[in-house]
Amino acid sequence: xxxxxxxxxxxxxxxxxxxxxxxxxxxxxxxxxxxxxxxxxxxxxxxxxxxxxxxxxxxxxxxxxxxxxxxxxxxxxxxxxxxxxxxxxxxxxxxxxxxxxxxxxxxxxxxxxxxxxxxxxxxxxxxxxxxxxxxxxxxxxxxxxxxxxxxxxxxxxxxxxxxxxxxxxxxxxxxxxxxxxxxxxxxxxxxxxxxxxxxxxxxxxxxxxxxxxxxxxxxxxxxxxxxxxxxxxxxxxxxxxxxxxxxxxxxxxxxxxxxxxxxxx
Amino acid sequence: xxxxxxxxxxxxxxxxxxxxxxxxxxxxxxxxxxxxxxxxxxxxxxxxxxxxxxxxxxxxxxxxxxxxxxxxxxxxxxxxxxxxxxxxxxxxxxxxxxxxxxxxxxxxxxxxxxxxxxxxxxxxxxxxxxxxxxxxxxxxxxxxxxxxxxxxxxxxxxxxxxxxxxxxxxxxxxxxxxxxxxxxxxxxxxxxxxxxxxxxxxxxxxxxxxxxxxxxxxxxxxxxxxxxxxxxxxxxxxxxxxxxxxxxxxxxxxxxxxxxxxxxx
Numbered sequence: 001x002x003x004x005x006x007x008x009x010x011x012x013x014x015x016x017x018x019x020x021x022x023x024x025x026x027x028x029x030x031x032x033x034x035x036x037x038x039x040x041x042x043x044x045x046x047x048x049x050x051x052x053x054x055x056x057x058x059x060x061x062x063x064x065x066x067x068x069x070x071x072x073x074x075x076x077x078x079x080x081x082x083x084x085x086x087x088x089x090x091x092x093x094x095x096x097x098x099x100x101x102x103x104x105x106x107x108x109x110x111x112x113x114x115x116x117x118x119x120x121x122x123x124x125x126x127x128x129x130x131x132x133x134x135x136x137x138x139x140x141x142x143x144x145x146x147x148x149x150x151x152x153x154x155x156x157x158x159x160x161x162x163x164x165x166x167x168x169x170x171x172x173x174x175x176x177x178x179x180x181x182x183x184x185x186x187x188x189x190x191x192x193x194x195x196x197x198x199x200x201x202x203x204x205x206x207x208x209x210x211x212x213x214x215x216x217x218x219x220x221x222x223x224x225x226x227x228x229x230x231x232x233x234x235x236x237x238x239x240x241x242x243x244x245x246x247x248x249x250x251x252x253x254x255x256x257x258x259x260x261x262x263x264x265x
Numbered sequence: 266x267x268x269x270x271x272x273x274x275x276x277x278x279x280x281x282x283x284x285x286x287x288x289x290x291x292x293x294x295x296x297x298x299x300x301x302x303x304x305x306x307x308x309x310x311x312x313x314x315x316x317x318x319x320x321x322x323x324x325x326x327x328x329x330x331x332x333x334x335x336x337x338x339x340x341x342x343x344x345x346x347x348x349x350x351x352x353x354x355x356x357x358x359x360x361x362x363x364x365x366x367x368x369x370x371x372x373x374x375x376x377x378x379x380x381x382x383x384x385x386x387x388x389x390x391x392x393x394x395x396x397x398x399x400x401x402x403x404x405x406x407x408x409x410x411x412x413x414x415x416x417x418x419x420x421x422x423x424x425x426x427x428x429x430x431x432x433x434x435x436x437x438x439x440x441x442x443x444x445x446x447x448x449x450x451x452x453x454x455x456x457x458x459x460x461x462x463x464x465x466x467x468x469x470x471x472x473x474x475x476x477x478x479x480x481x482x483x484x485x486x487x488x489x490x491x492x493x494x495x496x497x498x499x500x501x502x503x504x505x506x507x508x509x510x511x512x513x514x515x516x517x518x519x520x521x522x523x524x525x526x527x528x529x530x
Contacts, residue, residue, distance in 0.1 A: 025467060032475050078470055082463060189455040190355045197351045201344050208297050208340060
């Protein structure tokens with residue numbers, strides 16, 4: 001487990017700074033919930049007059065929109081943006097390190113199979129993701145308990161935070177497979193930013209595009225908040241997409257890495 | 266000029282992908298206008314005007330009047346600008362740092378060309394890439410707008426938006442460029458640029474939901490030139506000056522530090 005230990009240690013500081021950033025976001029935004037709740041209270045009668053169909057098409061659920069958890073789902077999109085960037089950077093950084101630094105010969109000459117190396121490295125990635133997620137969930141829960149005005153909808157909360165973890169795993173998988181596939185990995189930040197922001201902006205653009213098929217290609221839409229609120233469940237086709245993409249990434253990375261011709265320099 | 270040609274050549278492939286991305290975003294976005302207008306966006310925007318700021322932000326439309334074609338295009342402009350910032354940061358932090366990262370710094374530095382000249386030519390190449398980005402967005406938008414909205418081709422509004430986008434991109438580009446020129450560690454400098462981008466984006470989100478946060482505007486380049494102002498055909502003079510001063514200062518500081526610092530070889 002020496003590769004795991006080494007890689008795990010290497011990223012501790014970066015995980016700490018990601019956690020610090022997430023703390024700031026959750027604290028600052030949730031701190032403003034009472035202000036928002038005050039504003040919105042006066043609007044409630046107006047919403048109750050609107051036709052249900054319109055509200056549904058806007059993705060508004062009156063019961064939940066005004067709650068602390070409803071407010072949390074709004075910032076969840078941005079939290080997921082940040083955790084996704086972290087996850088893909090971990091995958092690219094840890095698995096792509098040898099390619100990037102042109103020192104594949106160093107690790108590949110150790111008495112260890114390639115599969116073993118990749119698995120230990122992947123475990124290091126997932127360990128950091130797990131730590132970040134547990135921490136994020138804890139502060140989210142605490143902040144929700146602090147600012148809430150009514151009982152917390154625990155099943156919905158669990159589904160929301162779990163969707164963050166699923167996106168983290170997905171993007172880590174993408175990072176790992178990209179790191180394995182690329183002959184040259186130039187900039188971790190560059191690849192991470194272009195992949196995550198493209199998908200993120202694609203998600204934002206759905207406000208205009210509104211194409212049902214595009215949802216399948218846009219991971220940030222797979223765990224739709226309104227759907228979760230209305231049904232307390234995930235949409236099965238989207239979960240299927242998640243399983244497919246994550247599975248193909250991780251298995252693909254394994255298959256390619258154990259066979260490919262790796263250039264030492 | 267050999268160096269300039271070399272830089273343009275090395276970013277050719279990247280640029281092609283980005284151009285395809287822009288054409289897709291702009292084309293798919295504007296193409297949806299008819300469906301969007303027919304879907305009763307007027308009704309929605311009447312309702313939205315009476316809603317509190319925080320609520321509107323949840324739709325990701327903060328303050329953009331979507332009841333006109335200009336407002337509709339403003340949303341697309343906002344999305345493309347996010348991608349523009351990502352592009353500018355990638356180029357800015359990569360173009361200098363890649364010599365040290367790819368171990369080609371020695372090769373370049375022994376050429377009979379001063380470091381300040383290298384720096385300026387690279388900056389010129391990076392600025393050209395930003396210009397291409399803006400020009401492609403401008404051209405594609407104009408071409409599609411003529412087809413979709415021949416009565417109201419928003420020529421002037423489009424020009425204002427594209428100029429604003431150019432300034433925002435140059436702002437991020439020069440900051441990322443300075444980080445790469447000033448810091449020895451390419452990994453650190455690109456991570457710092459990413460942090461700056463994410464922080465400014467999140468502050469923008471915060472400004473969207475909380476009232477009386479205009480004092481934060483100076484930290485959020487995405488808010489320097491607001492869509493409502495651009496639609497009135499004004500470029501905020503203060504922020505126009507501010508972006509110019511910061512960009513020039515970043516370039517001067519790069520030209521001061523880069524020739525002096527140790528290269529990591």
